Amino acid sequence: MIYYLDGFGVSTYEDQVLLLHNISKWLKLYGLCVIEVYNPTYWKKVDGRSMKLSEDLLRKYSFDYKTNSFMDTWTSLSEKTSYTQVLQCYSPEEMKDMLGHTDMKIVSIHPGGAMDFEKWEYNPRVSLEECLNYQIVFSK
Numbered sequence: 001m002i003y004y005l006d007g008f009g010v011s012t013y014e015d016q017v018l019l020l021h022n023i024s025k026w027l028k029l030y031g032l033c034v035i036e037v038y039n040p041t042y043w044k045k046v047d048g049r050s051m052k053l054s055e056d057l058l059r060k061y062s063f064d065y066k067t068n069s070f071m072d073t074w075t076s077l078s079e080k081t082s083y084t085q086v087l088q089c090y091s092p093e094e095m096k097d098m099l100g101h102t103d104m105k106i107v108s109i110h111p112g113g114a115m116d117f118e119k120w121e122y123n124p125r126v127s128l129e130e131c132l133n134y135q136i137v138f139s140k
Contacts, residue, residue: 002026002033007080009038009088011071013098018086020102027140031108034137037105040089042114042132043070092128095136 002023009016023033040063047063047070057077058135068089090098092109099106111131113124128134 001031004035005031006036007087008035009090011088013088016090017098017101020098020104024102024104024140027104029140030140031076032137033104034135035095036112036133036135037095038070038087038089038133039128040068040070040091040133041129043089044133045115046115057094090135099138104138104140107139110137 003108004081008057011019027033043061043063045067046061048061052058056076056078056125058077059072060075062071064071064086069086070089071084071086073082073084076134096106109128111126111128112133112135114126114130117120124126
């Protein structure tokens with residue numbers, strides 16, 4: 001089993017397809033791969049949202065429509081320093097397309113949760129359309 005958590009989408013589409021080809025080589029005949037993928041639908045909705053996590057720490061989300069990626073920026077207010085993580089987002093249809101370039105097939109797709117910024121609570125399970133990420137399970 002291969003489990004790729006929190007980070008699929010750190011490069012180009014072509015690089016991600018190459019990674020999937022490599023995963024296919026690494027998997028044994030009845031092996032499974034689980035990849036956590038960020039859902040663009042969710043990240044488009046939360047573009048510009050921020051959370052003050054402490055007196056000193058601010059977290060802000062933004063979405064780049066041109067690259068279909070979200071940015072997760074953490075800022076220390078006292079030190080005036082920021083760190084940003086950028087991750088590509090892929091819809092389930094885009095993941096199906098990528099896997100179509102390999103010899104693997106989808107076994108299942110499992111939606112994750114989503115933050116409800118109006119109620120200020122995290123819902124651990126929401127629909128595939130509403131989730132911030134989902135896990136896609138595939139095999140040879």
